[in-house]
Amino acid sequence: MKQVIAPVVSKGVRLPPLLRRGIAFSQTITFHCPEIAVESKPGQFVMVRCGDSVLPRPFSIHQVNAQGDLMLYFAVFEKGKGTQWLSQRSVGDKVEIFGPLGNGFLEPVSHSLLLIAGGMGIAPLYFLAQEASMKKLSATLLYGTAVENPYPGDTSGIRLIRATDDGSVGHRGLVTDLIPEHAKEADHVFACGPLPMYRAMAKMPALKNKPVQVSLEVVMGCGRGVCYGCTIKTKSGLKKVCEDGPVFNLNDILWDELGSV
Template identity: 50%
Template sequence: MMAIVSGPGTPPTQSKAEVLSCNPVTAGTYLLRVNAPAVAAAARPGQFTMVKCGGDAFLRRPLSIHRVSETGAEISFLFAAIGKGTDWLSASKPGDTLDIIGPLGNGFDLHVSSREILLVAGGLGLAPLVFLAERARRNGIRVNLAYGTASDQRYDKKLLPEGIRLVEFTDDGTCGRKGFVTECVPGFIGSVDQVFVCGPLPMYFALSKQQNLKGKDIQISLETRMACGLGVCYACSIKTVDGQKQVCHDGPVFRLDEIVWNEMAGI
């Protein structure tokens, strides 16, 4: 199957990226733009970078690539400040320099033959799906985005790529439909060629239990603790039906039916 964004990618590089801006999106979440031409040129949707954070954070933090600018020099990250690494990162100022390694991982496998796709974003799982939506639209693919959050504190839909169909969910009903975003998948599954999901693990558990999704092309992006991001430390190993795989190197994108889900509960 021909693919738009799969296949062996450009090897990652370590580079210095100048911060262009870092602004809050909602309480505790931030949009960080950096100038990183080498990463931007090589990046495919679903890939990530390892970012060195200052302060007391010892290890790098994996951040998925949220967008690549039209000019091709700039990438952005959408992240939550949830600990000492990301807290430090959220205080970045224009002109600061970040040490980043990327692009890393496999990325989504978007087929050139796809006519219509569904993207399912739970919370900050939106981050890599916006990049995918942009690439899909550029290739003339119809894009449905189901976006669910806890409340109406969420990404401004005016910032989403043009020409996509947005279906909104909130846990509390303050925006769009009340309920979980995964509820919409069965309704789309007959009319879309591919489904791409990113969000917290319970979303994947829910989808993995739905019998009518068996055998469908559903790709998910996993997040685990990582140390190296390069496939050498084996911190991020998970079990799949094809044996053990490393989220950083073999993933972070996997087929939904590829993961041994009952082994994932502890992660």
């Protein structure tokens, strides 16, 4: 884990909210922080100090490149002081970042991957999709949002299948509707999304005998396993999302005892 003061090198355009109520818009922001970028793996996260807040905020790592840049793709909440502050940074501004943190997705070794993203869950999965494409693995990305949204990254080399609540693009309905059909051909499944999506997945016969890794998004305090503010119940006892996760096996988590994610 490194602690750096990183300059902003680019910002993306504001995009419409993807899923949850209370989100004003979503956006990308890129920092130059080679010390963190070179060590980052899909599924890991960074803690960003947003303004004068006492505690830094966790953000999934969305992309990294060979030049040492690290991109975040994040939701800006209508009443979120931290995300509002981050969205207002300009190119050249410097921000304190800690990372990379947590245990990410296991490196895919199978040749047929199924990636399932619900709303802002696309943030960590895009990094994984990039790696799969580079390794010439077959990757299908199921991407569900509330409305049509221009995807922020390059999806070349990835089979992208969309679902929207209003039917504005792709399947009309939930992204989970698409899972049974596409799980048949997958050797390994990776997912990131809201709690209802995970609860639905945990009950699906189509996923029962497949390795399924999920990335949890929870409120964190320190991000380093010290404060115990992000503990969850699993079949093997209490686990800290920031330190033991954020990636877990789908069937290890006691979903009925997990609060809102």
